[in-house]
Amino acid sequence: MSASSTATPAQVTLPNSLRSGPDGRGWFGEFGGRFVAETLMPLILELEEAYRAAQADPSFQKELAFYYKDYVGRPSPLWFARRLTESLGGAKIYLKREELNHTGSHKLNNVMGQILVARRMGKTRIVAETGAGQHGVATATVCALFGLKCTVYMGATDVERQKPNVFRMNLLGAEVRPVTAGAGTLKDAMNEAMRDWVANVEDTYFLVGTVAGPHPYPEMVRDFQSVIGTETKAQILEAEGRLPDAIVAAIGGGSNAMGIFHPFLDDVDVKLIGAEAAGLGLDSGKTAASVSRGRPGVLHGNRTYLLQNADGQIDEAHSISAGLDYPGIGPEHSWLNDIGRVEYVGVTDQEALEAFQLCSRQEGILPALESAHALAHVIKIAPTMGKDQIIVMNLSGRGDKDIFTVAKHVGVEL
Amino acid sequence: MSRIQARFEALKAEGRGALIPYLQAYDPDLETSLALLKAMPEAGADIIEVGVPFSDPSADGPTIQLAAQRGLKAGATLAGVLEMVQRFREHDQSTPIVLMGYLNPIHTYGADAFCRDAAQAGVDGVILVDLPTEEAQWLRPHAEAHGLDIIALVAPNTTHERLVHVLREASGFVYYVSITGITGTASASAEQLAAAVPKVKAVTSVPVAIGFGISTPEQARVASQIGDAAVVASTLIRTLAGTLVDGKATGQTVPAVTQQISALAAAVRGV
């Protein structure tokens, strides 16, 4: 659908760098674009202009670096998981500790960047969508920090399964609006946030939580999250004197994965693996594995892999993890899949639950159920690799928010 | 000359604007919505907008969202909607039909296959909420090849430069979204319309239809005079929904909606 031809992956002429996308119209190969209502077009064009100006402004970069360090708590450590490594008996496993960021996940990296852009644009009200509530909490946090009005849309199902985060958002002064349409999960929250935005174009900034949506969101969110990969590169070089053999990250919309992958895209010897939520199993019909079980389509402003039926109606996703429960994926991932640079694998609810418990017992870290999907894949591949090989896993968030879900699944009443 | 063009020229000769009522296909079931579609011209519809149900109608308010859900539950597919239009065309060859919806079902169907089949079924134009000018090249050559108008949308916050850009290739008519917001919520005032619509008309020669937030006969009359047509949607769907029992059509469903269309048509015709 882009200006580029409909080349099959093998025919794509790769640019000199895999890190140069998107093109000027927001396309990563055949994915991305700006599929929004005309009412939103002026807003995303204005946002693009504001973001370009911020990128070019050293004082913006300085301000962002200040908040990353003193408010978010960056850099996050790269932890060598000794017990996990020993018990799996293969590759050395490092965990990039994004769960140690303020508010407990990688989400604040993006939110911190976007809120500074929103302030430059003079916006006074913020709307956001949230699934697990981590993005909502991060957004509510910076709105409190800067005294901005904050409305967070959250699917009613997610409100139920992520209660602690709903209360946290309330404590931070945000209004959480439950969305009952559809299955009451992330995609429905996204629809509702877009409806709010279109009705409040004057003062409202839509703070998208992942590398999806109309251009320039996928690029901008990736840029802000790339701090993860940039730090990782320096840290692994310092610890091991070389780059890792593989990097594994969980995929919801794909922001923590894009953040850690992007600085490594041109290091072709580093294998990049995205763990999609397979739910009850890739072939169960109850998954959130957009790349593995979807096909290209258009939703929420971009062309990308989507779970959909034969008529182009969007399917409900399923995952035990609210943060992965989304039928789409950021467009850059769709492109990276089609050119074969990143491998996308499925991890079931059950595998994630087991990984959650293993990480808790062996490393003393309760991982978010989202991150536990990445860990489950590490558990599969580490034993097949040599002891001299290295895996880095993005530990995107902490698991405290998930203890109720996990308790239910292991039959404990809290 | 296209059906849309012919209709606007005929109305111009009559000295009035058009009434464009909307229905969601398959709401609450295929036969009822087809019966309603067939009854609309008689009730005073000059052009008809047929909504194609979509799972994620992110520019629509609750009224149309629920209508889409009912339509999908009743088994609506894009192919089914085209068939419905074809059955309408067996009775009516002159009333223009414009499909309104979201891109993904058409993306799935395929740009050329869709334009070919839609034109063959008797569809005259398409309004795709999430296909802005910037991305419309995907569909435009196929639409042109099959004589289908892509109806451009503009909004109160569309700048003059953008109006020029968006309307450069306008055909059929232009849809002026009269509020910044979703369907079935707020309304623009007559003063706001009178200030905004001439700016649109200044950059294009195709007729301008005004939609979003038009629910009373008086609002329809004003819009059809300031612009060239008034689109009325959510209020008709609310009326339809009010006649359903357990989500099913009743004997009241079609008459209730057509009566409301008649009242709107009377106002637009100045009778």
Ligand SMILES: Cc1ncc(COP(=O)(O)O)c(C=O)c1O
């Ligand atoms: C801890 C954590 N990891 C991962 C995700 C998935 O999002 P993304 O794929 O954008 O990183 C979420 C989303 O809520 C999350 O909270």
